[in-house]
Amino acid sequence: MKILVPVKRAIDYNVKVRVKPDNSAVDLTNAKMAINPFCEIAVEEAVRLKEKGTASEVVVVSIGEKACQEQIRTALALGADRGLHIETSDSLDSLQVAKLLQKVVEEEAPQLVILGKQSIDSDNNQTGQMLAALTGMPQGTFASEVQVEEGSVAVTREIDGGLQTVKLSLPAVVTTDLRLNEPRYASLPNIMKAKRKPLDVKAAADYGVDLTSKVKTLKVEAPAQRQGGVKVADVAELVEKLKTEAKVI
């Protein structure tokens, strides 16, 4: 069984982001970038399925500028077998990404596509769902457990108020939630091995997909500064403040 894992290059979760002075975007100049944490969980799940003997090959794909190859290498160091970089300098929306991935799915014919449920930069939570719709594959989103069976996959989903398990026939799309697994570290020997694993590069333009963005960013603003808290003497004062100052009761 072949597994396809799309990964996104995103700002490292440790970096405190700043908005550009002209409010056009977050300032990414020279910022530390990493694999989006949800995508890393997707890689880990695929590699575990390979280690269990369920999967035979794990292919990682990333779409974007040349630097995305760093994240593909990271995924290879975590245990993926080969990489595909679809190069473009355009900034794409979920829909264009999903359409490019649709083409990759047609070429690679994976039995399972595992994606992160969202990326920590734009928090859209759409690509996996769009890819499932475009390809007609069933989807199991927000997975906290994945069990591959003969011709199907059982996905336990984190939903409001509890867990739901769905059974999808393969090929299928799964998106990962935080609790699915804890990704391993790239060990030093595996970092070296990753250098020798194949990484194909293709131009996004060659896929015949309309890459023009359908979303326009009007303005980017930092969240409002959190006000410092105050300590109240007793419950009476709390209730009083909730009424008069916060005006919530």
Place this chain on the structure above:
Amino acid sequence: MTEPLIAPLELPFQLFDVQDTETLLQRQRFSEHSRETLDAVLDTAEKIATEHFATHNHKADQQEPTFDGQSVSMIPEVKAAFDAYCEAGFLAGRADFDAGGMQLPETIMTACSGYFMAANPSTAGYPFLTVAAANVIQTFASETLQQRFVPPMLTGRFTGTMALTEPHAGSSLADIRTRAVPAGDGTYRVKGSKLYISAGEHELSDNIVHLVLAKLPDAPSGVKGISLFVVPKFRLDAQGEPAERNDVALAGLIHKLGYRGTTSTALSFGDNDDCHGYLVGEPHQGLRYMFQMMNEARLGVGFGAAMIGYRGYRLSLAYAKDRLQGRPTGAGPDTPAVPIIEHGDVKRMLLAQKAYTEGAMALCFYAARLVDDVHSLPDSEEREQTRELLDLLTPVVKAWPSEFGVKANDLAIQVLGGAGYTREYPVEQCWRDNRLNPIHEGTNGIQALDLLGRKLWQANGAGLQVLQQRLQQDLAQMKGEVCQNLSAQVAPYLQQFAELMTTLQKDLRTSALPVHLTNAQCFMNIFSSLVVSWMWLRQAHGAERRLAQGADSEQHADFYQGKLQAAAYYIEWELPLVSRDFALLQQTNTTCHNMKTDWF
């Protein structure tokens, strides 16, 4: 989201702007690597340090290892962290590809160790000592000893120790009493007591390999009569598996000010006359072998001190941005309180910490690069020159960061005020942990003597010549306004240093020599302050270059401005303090020298 152990821009700046680490990749030894692999290795170090080491730093300090007379127990987090470190392959990071290693540059391994030192120095002690011990065996022991002991040490199945110190012999190893007698079959029987041996007993590994200094029966007296032995806790069977218990016993654990997570042990060798030891290399060469490794070991101590100092700096910085107290001069009592970082004296304390710890970091990376050059430069003459410079700088690399790392931690406590003095906040632990560093691996007093009494004159002063050439080369490149201004302020001190060297050279064979050696710390102060000024000029140069390129975000520009300000702080506030030391040495001041024991 946790506060990162090291500011995200710091290591890339030190490694790739101040140092040109990428040029190492052209050397044959490192040619398999690329910037990408180096970055990936650093990422893994940061993750493991953050997730497995930092998380129990405080707990390991509060719950020291205990000994029930049978075995040592400690909190389980130490083992989990040790295992994560080993599984990631860090123990073999420096080793040859053929030995299952990664052939990574010392510069990069040093940077990796920075994360572990900032996160949890005590737990880091176990793997670090193992690497050092394996390195000695790999370099000097017979092939048989190498084959039996090194591979399991590079995977963490066996750990290592360095057993030099004895109850009556610390600084003066010439006086050790541990004996080794040939058993007739090529092995030796070792007998004696060792004290303060770090990681001398624990349950983290299947075996503990002690590197023991001892004297053979026919040994010449003094340092020329010391040999080095491998003494395992369990002897190995034919397959190399730990089998019979060797006659090494834990006499007791030592309870310390800091570094509490690392067991400190008193060890008895040969209580039952059955402690098997295996000679490393030739007889009577033990101290020489150990000292060849000292450059690297002392770099490790200096860098550890820099990183614990740096950790305290970052913690006190975060506190100072958060803690509201007082108002700016002139502001009315009803105006809101400001974060203490806005007070001038708090800025001074933070700047001093920054200048000490990032200066120490730059110094250690400079030395790490020299280690790489000694191992990988193609030209043998250049290698030799580099070795002389490294030898000269080693006492500084050990002593300066360990003195000023502790000073930085002292200031971190002060920045936190009362909170800093409590165990609720982590800075007092930083101070206690760091307080070891001026003591072990040769006390700072011994380092000053080594510098003034030996290293300065070694090979006709070749080290100092190389240093002066390199300093001048660097200065010639610094065209930025800040660098020009700062180097003009350093110049008079370099002139005074040249004059002092003339005086010292003249005094070498006179009765002034013992007085100068009494005042060796004055020389250490001068020499290290000049070297650190140089290191700050190098950082200022890197920062000015980046700012001139103008390709960075506002956040990055702030980082480089901070570097320029810290360079100015060091050169304007700290360097001038050496005027006292110049005066004392030039006048051959005898106040300490002539003090008599009975006058105290």
